[in-house]
Amino acid sequence: MPSIHPTACVERAAEIAEDVDIGPYCIVGPHVTIGPGCRLLAHVHVTGHTSLGAGTTIYPFVSLGTPPQSIRYRGGPTRLVVGRQCDIRESVTMNIGTEDGGGVTEVGERGFYMANSHVGHDCRVGREVMFANGATLGGHCIVGDHVFIGGLSAVHQFSRIGSHAMIAGLTGVRADIIPFGFVIGSVGQLAGLNVIGMKRRKFSRDSIHAVRKAYRMLFFGEGTFASRIDLVEAELGADPAVAAILAFVREGGSRPLCHPGGGYRG
Numbered sequence: 001m002p003s004i005h006p007t008a009c010v011e012r013a014a015e016i017a018e019d020v021d022i023g024p025y026c027i028v029g030p031h032v033t034i035g036p037g038c039r040l041l042a043h044v045h046v047t048g049h050t051s052l053g054a055g056t057t058i059y060p061f062v063s064l065g066t067p068p069q070s071i072r073y074r075g076g077p078t079r080l081v082v083g084r085q086c087d088i089r090e091s092v093t094m095n096i097g098t099e100d101g102g103g104v105t106e107v108g109e110r111g112f113y114m115a116n117s118h119v120g121h122d123c124r125v126g127r128e129v130m131f132a133n134g135a136t137l138g139g140h141c142i143v144g145d146h147v148f149i150g151g152l153s154a155v156h157q158f159s160r161i162g163s164h165a166m167i168a169g170l171t172g173v174r175a176d177i178i179p180f181g182f183v184i185g186s187v188g189q190l191a192g193l194n195v196i197g198m199k200r201r202k203f204s205r206d207s208i209h210a211v212r213k214a215y216r217m218l219f220f221g222e223g224t225f226a227s228r229i230d231l232v233e234a235e236l237g238a239d240p241a242v243a244a245i246l247a248f249v250r251e252g253g254s255r256p257l258c259h260p261g262g263g264y265r266g
Contacts, residue, residue, distance in 0.1 A: 008040075017054075031077070032065065035084065048096045049077050053084030053109060061091045068095040068105075068121030070139060076103070083109030083127060094119040101140055108145065117149075126163065135167075142253075144179060146201060148194075158254045163244065164201065166194040175258035179244045180211055189261030190219070203241060210239040218249075219260050 002020040004010055010022060013030035021039045022028065028040075029047035035054035040046070044058045048065030058064070065080045067073055078097040081104060082088075092113045097104045101122030108127035113119075117131040120138050126145035135149040138156055143149075144163030151169040155161065162179030171188045182194045193215055198208050214232045221228045229249060236242045249257065 005042075029065070049079040050082070050096070051079070052082045053086065055085040056082060056088065057086075058088045059090045059092075059115075062088050063091075063093045064088075065096055066093070068098050068139065070098050070101075070121055072100055073098045073121070078103045078105075078121075080105045080107075082107045083111065085109055086111045086113065088113045089117075090115040092117050095121045097122045098139070114151075120157070132169065146197065148197070156255065160248070160253045160255065162248045164194055164197050166197055173258075175256045176248075176253050177258045179248055180241065181258065183258060185261065188258060190258050191260065198241075207239055207241045210236045211241050211245070214239075214242045214245060218245075 001018060002016045004022045005024045007024045008022045008026040010028040011030035014028050015033040017034060017036040019036055020034050023040055023042040025042055026040045026044045031049045032046050033051040035052055037055040038052050039057045041059050043060040045063045046065055050065030076099045078099060080094055080096045095105060098121050105119060105121055105123050107119060107125045110128045112130045114131060114133045116133055117135045118137060119125060122139050123137050123141045125143045128145055129143060129147045131149050132151035134152040136154045140158045141155050142160045144161060146164045147161050148166045150167050150171060153167050153169060153171040155173040159173055160176040162177055164179055165177045165181045167173060168184035171184055172186050173183060173188045177183050180193050180198060181190050182192050184191045193211060195208060214236050217232050218228050229246060233246055237246060
């Protein structure tokens with residue numbers, strides 16, 4: 001049976017796996033599901049229709065599954081889903097979704113959320129992401145796999161961040177960031193590519209060269225932006241990493257696309 005400290009308050013209707021460890025002064029609501037091997041260290045608050053994936057560790061003063069910070073929320077049974085083996089550090093907050101935003105906030109597996117970071121309502125966050133201290137997502141954001149968001153950075157609601165992108169600390173993101181992009185600045189601008197991240201993820205040298213060339217063609221080439229997309233696809237579209245960038249750009253969203261500042265050519 002699970003190990004539950006005598007000072008913890010766990011509702012009987014909560015679904016708790018047999019080997020879960022719930023520490024002192026934790027509060028677990030009646031609609032919560034906690035998967036095998038999870039550890040709630042102390043002073044953790046999990047409420048709402050929230051499910052925690054296996055092997056997730058949650059540190060003191062984390063609050064998961066509270067109502068969304070949205071005036072449009074109508075009190076419905078919307079959800080928060082946290083993937084397996086996440087590491088959620090002190091004072092992190094994650095809200096459930098809203099009825100009009102899809103009804104679920106989703107966090108992928110093996111994410112590392114440092115102290116005081118926040119995932120807003122209806123966000124969809126990929127796997128193996130890293131949020132540094134104080135990194136914040138507004139509602140409805142979409143974040144790809146292997147994204148790094150620097151400390152005290154904030155992402156505007158409805159923004160999209162492509163896989164393998166990196167956001168520097170103290171950056172304000174108000175536009176969509178292409179996969180592999182590197183963004184910096186109080187008003188975030190592209191400053192090249194996350195080449196170090198690509199190397200760490202074992203992308204080939206040919207693929208890195210192709211992404212670099214695609215970046216220069218897209219943002220510094222001649223002609224209209226639409227025509228440059230077609231040129232990149234014709235010349236480099238066979239590379240999977242370049243294809244991911246083109247698909248992201250063509251899919252579009254409700255926010256504009258983030259462009260380079262200062263003439264940085266990658």
